[in-house]
Amino acid sequence: MRGEGRIYQRGNRWWIEYWVRGKQYREGAGETSTEAKRRLKKRWEEIHGDRFVGPEQERLTVGDLADSLITHLKLKGAKAVKSYEYHLAPIKLELGAIRAVDLTPPRVEHFAQLRLTDKKTPATVNREVGALRQAFRLAFKQSRLSRVPYFPMLRESDPRQGFFERAEFEAVLALLPEPVDEIARFAYLTGWRRGEVVSLRWDAVDRDAGEIRLATTKNGRPRSIPLVGELSELVKRRWTAREYQAAEGVTGISEYVFHRGGQPLVDFRRVWTSACTTAKVPGRLFHDLRRSAVRDMVRAGTPQAVAMTISGHRTASVFLRYNITSGEDQRQALLRVQKYRASRSKTRKVVILKTREAR
Numbered sequence: 001m002r003g004e005g006r007i008y009q010r011g012n013r014w015w016i017e018y019w020v021r022g023k024q025y026r027e028g029a030g031e032t033s034t035e036a037k038r039r040l041k042k043r044w045e046e047i048h049g050d051r052f053v054g055p056e057q058e059r060l061t062v063g064d065l066a067d068s069l070i071t072h073l074k075l076k077g078a079k080a081v082k083s084y085e086y087h088l089a090p091i092k093l094e095l096g097a098i099r100a101v102d103l104t105p106p107r108v109e110h111f112a113q114l115r116l117t118d119k120k121t122p123a124t125v126n127r128e129v130g131a132l133r134q135a136f137r138l139a140f141k142q143s144r145l146s147r148v149p150y151f152p153m154l155r156e157s158d159p160r161q162g163f164f165e166r167a168e169f170e171a172v173l174a175l176l177p178e179p180v181d182e183i184a185r186f187a188y189l190t191g192w193r194r195g196e197v198v199s200l201r202w203d204a205v206d207r208d209a210g211e212i213r214l215a216t217t218k219n220g221r222p223r224s225i226p227l228v229g230e231l232s233e234l235v236k237r238r239w240t241a242r243e244y245q246a247a248e249g250v251t252g253i254s255e256y257v258f259h260r261g262g263q264p265l266v267d268f269r270r271v272w273t274s275a276c277t278t279a280k281v282p283g284r285l286f287h288d289l290r291r292s293a294v295r296d297m298v299r300a301g302t303p304q305a306v307a308m309t310i311s312g313h314r315t316a317s318v319f320l321r322y323n324i325t326s327g328e329d330q331r332q333a334l335l336r337v338q339k340y341r342a343s344r345s346k347t348r349k350v351v352i353l354k355t356r357e358a359r
Helices: 033-048 055-059 062-076 081-095 105-117 122-141 166-173 180-190 194-198 229-240 269-278 288-299 304-311 316-322 327-347
Strands: 006-010 013-020 023-028 211-214 223-226 243-245 251-253
Touching (some): 006 033, 062 122, 105 122, 166 180
Antiparallel strands (some): 006 013
């Protein structure tokens, strides 16, 4: 009918032409006029049923969206590119060939079940599904998709609550080899992430100004901290330990603050686990030092905003997850309340008014 498009032949192939909201669409529709008419009729059913997405969107696969997200992150200079590539790899393997418009919540749940069968944790699966969701959201922002489906997520276990008391930390520290012990002490004092500590270079240390400045961090914001107290003494020791013996007896100067033979320590999980076990605090993670630093800064009365500039937390919600309360904290809180109420009762005078009958 007039206004509902047309079919036409080009060479040995039939095509259809139609308009949607002022935009013209042309697409191949088969080798016969009957196939073309059937295709055009289906398109109009989609248009009138508000299900039309267009041939461009239909050609997009889940793998295409995943690749586009990685390209976008690289152009932005995002630090998490490697992490996204890692999490999107199983997505592309299992769902990459599916058309993006055909991805449904049940398919996402099926993928999650497959990953759990492969002994992956709910947290790992959620990171993978979350990366896929971000790929869809980016395509929607770029007007490549007209909708973003619902992405069901798994329930994760509660956040870790591990932290070190001072005596526990010192016991572990005494069992760690050099320079792992100094890496741990730096993390305990500052609350920095392991990756930030082990990659720290001397060009970020201003010894004259007494500051360490990071130009790039995980949260994308530069950060600086002053060198005071134990931290200042630690940096002095590391400055003395810059020299190392290179090949053929040549003395080298390390560009890294914490190094072994001039190179940063990438993996020291084995010695860390052994030290924690021997110190009778098995199962503690290096990341628990970050929780400990945040907790102790708050207990010492450091304003939250200041503590966040030291530890590098970007949002208050994540920071507060690290501010872990122990039974001793609760005991001290109750004692302070009782002491406060006792002091109030001593300073307040109680006046008894005589009743009319007593007069």
